[in-house]
Amino acid sequence: MVTQIGDICIRYHPPIPGEADIKEVTVKKETTGDWFVSFGLETDEADLPEKPDVDSLDASNSVVIDLDILNYIYTSDGKTVDWLDLEDEYERLQRDQRKLSRNEKGSSNYEKHRREMAKVKRHIKRKELDYQHKITTWLVSEYDGVFVEDLDVKGMLEQLHNVRNKQDAAWRQFITFLEYKADLYGCHVVQVETAGTTKECAQCGVET
Numbered sequence: 221m222v223t224q225i226g227d228i229c230i231r232y233h234p235p236i237p238g239e240a241d242i243k244e245v246t247v248k249k250e251t252t253g254d255w256f257v258s259f260g261l262e263t264d265e266a267d268l269p270e271k272p273d274v275d276s277l278d279a280s281n282s283v284v285i286d287l288d289i290l291n292y293i294y295t296s297d298g299k300t301v302d303w304l305d306l307e308d309e310y311e312r313l314q315r316d317q318r319k320l321s322r323n324e325k326g327s328s329n330y331e332k333h334r335r336e337m338a339k340v341k342r343h344i345k346r347k348e349l350d351y352q353h354k355i356t357t358w359l360v361s362e363y364d365g366v367f368v369e370d371l372d373v374k375g376m377l378e379q380l381h382n383v384r385n386k387q388d389a390a391w392r393q394f395i396t397f398l399e400y401k402a403d404l405y406g407c408h409v410v411q412v413e414t415a416g417t418t419k420e421c422a423q424c425g426v427e428t
Contacts, residue, residue, distance in 0.1 A: 237263060251338040269406030269426050274365075276407065283364035284412075287391055293355070304351045305346055312319060315341045348390065356397040360407040370411035 228247070236242070236259065244260030284296035292301045303314065316337040323330040359366050402409040 228257070232259075236261065236346045239263060239294045242301075250342065251335075252342055253335050269404075271402075271406045271408060274408055274410075277365045281363055282367065283359070285359070285366060286366040287369060287394070299367060301355055304347060306347065309340060309344050309347070313337060313344070316340060328400070345388065352394055352397055356394065356401055357405075360398060360405040360409070363407060365408045365410065366398060366402070367410050367412055368398065 225247075229409055240261040240263045243262050246258045246260075248258070249254065269375050284295075286294040292303050294300055316333055320330065320333040320337055323333060395409075398409045401407075
């Protein structure tokens with residue numbers, strides 16, 4: 221029962237744990253016109269796996285992550301994760317933007333194309349989040365220690381020309397996912413100072 225609204229029928233997933241107390245309910249209308257309900261729950265703290273001591277970490281089961289521009293990430297043991305391919309989604313978004321610009325603001329056609337564009341943006345955001353969740357879950361479940369550069373994200377966005385790709389990467393969000401999942405999987409995530417991590421290639425002279 222929602223104050224001044226009444227009963228609302230909803231579909232939700234996953235099920236709300238029977239032992240959880242519902243502390244907060246938020247009803248939100250998105251730019252797509254769809255309505256969503258989010259619950260704030262309070263549960264007993266779960267038993268988290270014990271982390272190995274940092275000094276006792278096995279180097280063979282630790283990895284250094286390089287957040288990169290040409291690829292999404294590189295790992296010190298030779299693995300590469302490519303960028304998420306969103307070319308089709310961005311092309312559709314551009315088409316919807318052109319359609320929107322040809323309609324008078326406030327008209328029914330304008331509202332129709334605005335909602336279509338909002339749905340594409342939401343779809344892109346969800347795919348990015350899903351991609352980041354899968355990568356970070358893989359890293360903290362695969363390794364005992366994950367080391368990553370403490371990058372100046374704001375500085376990168378100001379200095380590098382391809383701003384959209386840097387924003388899509390959501391570096392800070394990626395590291396945040398790593399850090400909170402590390403507690404769930406018993407993994408150490410350590411941010412390393414960037415000073416000295418950029419090296420000049422002995423063959424071509426390019427800084428990497």
